């Protein structure tokens with residue numbers, strides 16, 4: 098059992114660095130580099146989201162709030178003070194996500210289940226509306242264009258390597274977290290919150306912790322993304338952004354550590370194939386979501402695992 | 417602020433509250449009776465609005481008949497969605513999360529179906545014949561159609577109250593709110609009841625959408641705006657609580673009407689403000705019925 | 712006699728229904744005693760109040776000289792009160808080892824740690840293994856908890872409570888749903904744990920062999936009232952108890 102986990106883990110990292118390390122070498126165009134970059138960043142975002150939903154059982158429909166926050170810190174600082182502020186702005190974005198998620202978290206964790214989902218959605222939409230309407234400051238619906246990373250980071254390949262590094266570190270941190278006592282406590286909270294109280298632990302306090310942690314990674318994703326696309330838009334705050342990250346989690350397999358990364362890759366590749374943002378994009382992701390929930394609730398990774406387990410036990414019975 | 421301005425705003429708030437109540441009470445009904453959270457409830461509102469548009473502008477039907485067609489259409493579509501999709505996930509582990517995810521997929525699919533059928537432009541309806549003008553009451557000119565909506569809302573509240581407290585199905589509905597399985601053991605056809613309740617609730621949503629169509633133009637994506645407002649209503653009132661939904665709608669409608677007339681650009685932020693205040697002071701909603709345990 | 716837990720006129724109603732009605736008793740440190748009573752007598756509700764899961768309407772609960780009536784579950788657990796549940800309560804998707812290890816980590820105040828793997832916490836891991844051995848679950852340490860047999864799940868529930876190193880342990884029907892053989896094993900096990908972990912043990916039980924076999928004191932609850940309290944012999948002979956609960960069965 099433990100052995101298998103090890104293999105899976107080593108396998109993931111080997112594949113991860115092999116694929117994403119070689120992309121700059123073999124990418125036929127800058128477009129493919131951008132695509133790979135999107136997979137990295139969304140993958141990290143989805144994995145952080147999964148800490149919330151898959152691990153702790155908190156379905157947030159408002160993670161776009163922190164994603165947008167991270168992006169707008171970078172966009173606004175670069176626009177106002179210049180390129181040199183790109184990196185500090187990513188840091189400020191994460192920091193402000195920590196503070197804001199603590200504040201909002203204190204409100205939203207007071208309720209659970211559906212209420213939690215609804216409130217996170219409402220806060221996300223609130224942020225979207227403010228961004229949308231505060232035209233002088235945020236550029237409203239126009240967003241902000243021409244966000245460049247400074248110096249050598251301005252080079253697309255260098256920036257790609259920079260994201261690769263940060264994403265790898267983030268995934269490694271999240272991995273430690275899942276295996277840590279806090280990770281165990283959070284999984285216990287999802288399965289049996291009352292019993293966790295009888296362990297002498299505060300359920301809500303721990304929910305707040307993971308809400309803050311997950312949100313800060315969302316902000317990091319947003320900050321990094323602004324350098325990939327060189328532009329930001331209020332839609333980064335919009336509820337469909339939260340919905341997409343949820344879908345990535347569901348496709349990969351909720352509660353599967355590496356699953357959401359694969360979910361992100363699947364969605365971004367589909368998006369690329371059907372032509373990014375076709376008119377009927379939401380119909381496609383709606384149907385994908387419906388299929389996953391009704392037919393493959395464990396997600397691709399989870400279903401494959403269950404299939405393998407069944408296959409093996411079947412073989413064992415016969416042998 | 418003079419009195420006539422105040423009364424005008426109050427009435428306009430009341431109109432909005434009525435529409436909100438119609439949507440939110442459907443949401444709360446499904447949740448209260450069936451323990452199902454229908455994230456796509458606002459989309460049925462939108463379907464209602466589009467059906468009314470279709471009936472009035474394309475089929476040239478009478479407005480009030482169109483409203484009924486809209487309600488009926490939304491209700492049938494709701495029953496179809498419940499019986500074909502939602503039913504499959506009842507009783508699954510962590511059902512709550514899956515309900516949200518599944519009904520979220522409804523929103524996405526319905527949005528694009530609407531786009532496919534009616535296009536992306538805003539659609540609006542003229543006010544029905546005889547309600548285009550204004551009524552003069554004590555020197556105040558009040559749009560007749562708004563008064564009609566308020567009156568319809570009143571009738572529905574009274575009817576709902578009568579049904580819930582005086583009839584057998586009302587009592588069944590309230591019993592179901594207590595226990596899905598217990599009902600089954602009483603020999604009540606639970607799946608059928610669920611489908612019907614879903615149908616009634618989505619019909620109410622469609623009805624509200626059709627009534628609102630002459631006041632607010634509708635476009636794809638209206639579903640999500642409506643669902644957020646009705647969610648705020650049920651957060652204020654307490655989920656699954658009929659009278660809570662009424663109070664929540666009233667508060668939100670009035671706050672919105674006064675905000676729109678004083679700070680039009682930022683009016684929608686006030687909705688959230690009300691929600692945040694409720695959360696801070698009474699997170700279980702104003703009409704809390706459940707016992708909050710100390711933790 | 713040194714009391715560890717004292718109840719003074721504890722009263723609780725649900726709506727109009729009085730579920731606990733002026734219950735007073737005190738429990739000696741290091742003792743093992745039982746609560747019996749018909750279904751719906753309010754036994755579990757009493758445990759809920761002792762552990763802060765519910766607040767009594769009136770009355771006082773004192774644990775080791777401190778008034779804990781209004782404290783939260785968390786605070787009461789921190790003071791050394793452990794509990795296993797009538798409806799078995801554990802973490803189904805975690806391994807048997809992790810179910811207990813999380814309790815040990817909680818006891819050591821380590822659940823906040825984020826950057827070290829649980830297996831690197833050797834104190835908690837060793838402690839968890841020793842509890843598993845005491846319970847005879849060590850061979851199943853790596854299985855997921857939901858795969859265990861019902862009887863083993865009941866033991867796991869107790870094991871989680873033991874991971875917190877409680878001074879006092881409340882067990883709610885530890886042998887329910889077990890076969891007669893399993894019952895006998897569990898009865899002996901409870902007695903063994905009581906000695907091994909230096910516990911004050913209070914258990915609710917319907918199985919009279921278990922009750923009269925290991926309890927030093929038996930309390931009878933009926934319709935929320937404490938009907939009788941005494942040694943197993945006294946309770947067995949108490950005419951009120953016989954009519955109210957025991958019936959002919961044990962005569």
Ligand SMILES: Nc1ncnc2c1ncn2[C@@H]1O[C@H](COP(=O)(O)OP(=O)(O)OP(=O)(O)O)[C@@H](O)[C@H]1O
Pocket residue numbers: 725730748749750751752753754755756757797
């Ligand atoms: N949270 C609650 N709300 C309302 N009534 C409750 C609640 N919990 C318990 N009751 C009622 O209180 C009474 C006592 O319940 P309790 O579970 O304490 O009985 P018990 O003695 O443990 O019974 P059993 O032997 O069946 O476990 C029962 O009538 C029960 O229905």
Ligand SMILES: [Mg+2]
Pocket residue numbers: 754755756797883
């Ligand atoms: Mg009981």
